[in-house]
Amino acid sequence: MLMKEYRVCMPLTVEEYRIGQLYMISKHSCEQSGGGEGVEVVKNEPDVHPQHGPGQVTEKRIYLSSKLPSWIKAFVPRFFYVTEKAWNFYPYTITEYSVSFVPRFSIRIETKFENNNGSNDNVFGDTPTPAENVSFLDILSDPIPEKHKTDSEDLSRWRSNKTNRGPLEEGWRDNHNPIMCSYKRVHCSFEVYGFQTRTEEFVHRIIKDILLVGHRQAVAWLDEWHGLSLEEVREYEKDMQEKTNSKVKSTQIDAGSQVPFRPAFSRSISVTDERSLKRMGVTTVDVTDTSALAVPRGPLRLNSTPE
Numbered sequence: 001m002l003m004k005e006y007r008v009c010m011p012l013t014v015e016e017y018r019i020g021q022l023y024m025i026s027k028h029s030c031e032q033s034g035g036g037e038g039v040e041v042v043k044n045e046p047d048v049h050p051q052h053g054p055g056q057v058t059e060k061r062i063y064l065s066s067k068l069p070s071w072i073k074a075f076v077p078r079f080f081y082v083t084e085k086a087w088n089f090y091p092y093t094i095t096e097y098s099v100s101f102v103p104r105f106s107i108r109i110e111t112k113f114e115n116n117n118g119s120n121d122n123v124f125g126d127t128p129t130p131a132e133n134v135s136f137l138d139i140l141s142d143p144i145p146e147k148h149k150t151d152s153e154d155l156s157r158w159r160s161n162k163t164n165r166g167p168l169e170e171g172w173r174d175n176h177n178p179i180m181c182s183y184k185r186v187h188c189s190f191e192v193y194g195f196q197t198r199t200e201e202f203v204h205r206i207i208k209d210i211l212l213v214g215h216r217q218a219v220a221w222l223d224e225w226h227g228l229s230l231e232e233v234r235e236y237e238k239d240m241q242e243k244t245n246s247k248v249k250s251t252q253i254d255a256g257s258q259v260p261f262r263p264a265f266s267r268s269i270s271v272t273d274e275r276s277l278k279r280m281g282v283t284t285v286d287v288t289d290t291s292a293l294a295v296p297r298g299p300l301r302l303n304s305t306p307e
Contacts (some may be wrong), residue, residue, distance in 0.1 A: 001187055001188065001189040001200075002187075002188050002189075002197075002200040002201070002204060003129075003133060003185070003186065003187045003188075004129075004133050004134075004135060004185075004186050004204060005129040005133055005134045005135070005183065005184065005185045005186070006134075006135050006136075006137055006182075006183075006184045006186065006207075006208065006211055007118035007134065007135070007136050007137065007181055007182070007183055007184075008136075008137045008139065008181065008182045008184070008211055008212075008215045009117050009118055009136075009138075009139070009173045009179055009180065009181045009182075010139065010179070010180055010181075010182070010215055010218065010219050011165050011166070011168065011172070011176050011178065011179060011219060012178060012179075012180050012218075012219065012222075013115055013178045013180055014091050014113045014114065014115050014180050016178075016226065017113060017180060017182075017218065018090050018091070018230070019225055019226075019228050019229075019230065019233050020218045020219075020221075020222065020225050020226075021090075021218060022233045022234070022236075022237050023218075023221065023224065023225035023228070023233055023236060023237075024214060024217050024218040024221060024225075025214070025237075026236060026237045026240035026241065026244075027217075027221070027224075027240060028213075028214060028217060029240070029241075029244050030240045030243050030244045030247070033244045033247045033248050037063045037248070038062075038063060038244060038247060038248040039060050039061070039062050039063075039244055039248070040060060040061040040062075040063070040081075040244070040245050040248045040249070041058065041059075041060050041241040041244065041245060042059040042060060042061060043057065043058060043059040044056065044057075044058045044059075044237075044238075044241065045057060045058075047087065049087070049089050052089030052092050053089060054089075055087060055088045055089035055090065056087075056088045057085075057086070057087050057088075058084075058085070058086045058088070059083065059084070059085050059086075060083070060084040060086075061081040061082070061083060061084075062081055062082045062083075062084055063080075063081045063248060080099065082097050082098070082099055083097065083098050083099070084096070084097050090113070091112060091113035091114070092111070092112050092113075093110075093111045094108070094109070094110050094111070095107075095108070095109045095111070096108050096109075102190075102192075104189070104190065104191040104192055105189065105190045105191075105192075105199075106187075106188075106189050107186065107187070107188050107189075107203060107207075108186070108187045109184055109185070109186050109187075109207075110124060110184070110185045111182060111183065111184050111185075112124060112183045113180060113181070113182055113183070114180065114181055114183065115178070115179070115180050116179070116180070116181055117173045117174065117179050117181060118136055118173070118181040118183070119181075120181075120183070123183045124183070124185060129185065135208070137208065137211055137212055137215075138173070139155060139168075139212060139215050139216045139219065140155050140156060140168045140169075140170070140172060141170070142212055144209060144212050144213055144216070145209055145213075148209075148213045152220060153216050153217060153220040155167060155168045155216060155219060155220065156168060156169070158219070158220055160222045160223050160226070161223055162222065162223045162226045162227065163222060163223075163226060165222070182211075182215065184211065186204065186207055188200045188203045188204060188207075190203070
């Protein structure tokens with residue numbers, strides 16, 4: 001299992017980012033959906049945790065097979081999805097990811113938001129993360145994939161008319177006011193001989209890119225969401241979820257109509273790949289058996305809400 005802690009600062013307050021996070025995730029999910037891929041929201045409802053209080057639990061299916069490297073595509077089905085379960089007891093959240101046909105693969109992200117510049121070395125209150133496993137991500141200067149670069153999200157030229165913030169300059173994390181930090185402790189596990197190290201490192205590279213892009217967008221879109229109430233952003237979230245689900249389902253139907261009809265597949269992978277995976281110690285499941293699709297829980301449960 002490979003564990004890292006990422007710290008991402010933003011020129012916002014924790015209270016502001018509660019709205020910005022919901023807005024950013026909803027908008028980004030809709031923008032990235034299409035062509036049979038994207039994010040389908042399965043569940044989004046209130047929940048209460050005895051320690052962290054009221055919050056929200058969500059479950060999503062993330063379709064992204066074309067975004068995988070060739071060496072992973074070799075043993076995954078053409079149409080598959082990653083299940084994301086999230087428990088948001090802001091400013092503390094937990095998110096878990098799993099793949100139904102690879103039970104030995106899991107990602108767990110524990111998040112805490114604080115009004116500082118990443119200076120808390122024991123933000124989760126248990127065991128401090130070793131310094132060599134801590135990475136500070138700079139939304140101003142750290143590189144992101146070329147396809148995600150846009151002039152409107154270049155924070156060196158960004159300016160917020162509503163808050164009079166920006167642009168950001170080198171060293172901004174040492175003197176900007178306000179400033180907050182998103183602390184993310186990420187555990188990635190892929191217990192398959194011959195693939196473990198390569199897969200875990202790949203996942204962490206993807207997570208790093210996602211964190212940089214997402215937090216940049218939350219700041220760049222500040223004037224779009226600043227001033228919204230929690231009720232208003234929840235309504236926006238609901239509308240965007242409906243659009244996103246519609247885009248994912250309609251493009252999947254269109255894609256299916258372009259290939260010859262085939263009966264619903266009863267296995268998650270081909271017979272040849274299944275044998276190969278069994279030799280590596282991977283137990284596959286029959287996707288027609290709904291009981292087999294239950295997502296395995298992570299190493300820690302928080303009263304039915306481990307996000």
